[in-house]
Amino acid sequence: MADILEKIKTYKLEEVKNRKIDVPISDLELKASNADEIRGFHKSLKSASLDSFALIAEIKKASPSRGIIRPNFNPSQLAIAYETGGATCLSVLTDQPSFLGHExxxxxxxNSCSLPVLRKDFMLDPYQxxxxxxxxxxxILIIMAFVSDQQAKELEDTAIEYKMDVLIEVHDELELLRALKLKSRLIGINNRNLKTFEVSLANTKNLASQIPSEYTLVSESGIFTNGDMKELSSYGARSFLIGESLMKKENVSKATAHLLNQDLRKNI
Known part of the structure; x- marks a missing residue:
């Protein structure tokens, strides 16, 4: 996986370089200042997790390890299905080379729902x-395995300037210690081992106790059932990022509601 991250970093640097030529940062800043009103991502997770589980439902067309996940891929329909099923927030992959994503x-x-949305991509430049x-x-997402401490700070400071929330993703204890030096109180523990690609819920269990109580903990990867969520909740996780297992279902809204043990939402 380390080699994969280096490969991604190489093409991402080139991608950002080219985008800066195509769209000068001054033009981008103007567009960003006129963007739609922010929907509170972290606030929504905290609210939903008070009396239930908060779900960040992921929209992902493909992955390097799985290939095409959902051939019949329609982001608008998926967003509606996730919201109808009871999701709290969305995560949308925008990386093209590795995940066939797009802005x-x-x-x-x-545009198709009222949920707050995370842009899931490999961030390394404030331009992004x-x-x-x-x-x-x-x-936005900051992957600690992908950036230096200084890069993480610059990315976070830019996000704060634009009043965006920041999900900081960690995979091990060292990355967690680095993440705790940042300002964001939203931390995701990825259960996927970056070296072996193996997924184990033990990663959340082992790291959760080191996260202060004022933080919101999101457990990511390898979560398939309500039972998995209940198991992890005993370690402090009440927010979960889940995508592939739901994306593969024919009826995404029903699968989402079933995962959350609740009825479909009406009159969205």
Whole structure:
């Protein structure tokens, strides 16, 4: 996975370089300042997790390890299905080379629902944060395995400037210690081992106790059932990022409601 991250970093640097030429940062800043009103991502998670589980439902067309996840891929319909099923927030993959994502997927999904949306991509330049706000993203992702401490600070500071929430993703204890030095109180623990690709809920269980109580903990990857969520909730996780297992279902709204043990929402 380390090699994969390096490969992604190489093409992402080139991608950002080219985008800066195509769209000067001054133009992007103007567009971002005129973007739609922010929907509170972290606030929604905290509210939903008070008496239930908060679900960040992911819209992902493909992945390097799985290939095409959902051939019949319609971000707008998926957003509506997730909201109808009871999701709290959305996560939309916009990385194209590795995940066949696109910014238009996020725009389409957000325009089709009332949920706050995370732009899930590999952020390493403040330009990408401003770009995220310009397409109406409400939250951005910082992957600690992908950036230095200084990069993480610059990314977070830019997000705060544009009033966006920041989900900081960690995979091990060292990354968690680095994440706790940042301002965001929203931390995601990825249960996927970046070296072996193996997924184990033990990762959340092992790291959760080191996260202060004032933080919101999101458990990511390897969560398939309400039972999995109940198991992890005993370790402090009440917010979950889930995508692939739901994306593969024919009826996404029913699968989402079943996962959350609730009825479909009416009159969305």
């Amino acid at each position: 238009h997927f996020l725009i389409s999904a957000r 944060i401003i770009e995220s706000r310009s397409i109406n993203a409400d939250c």
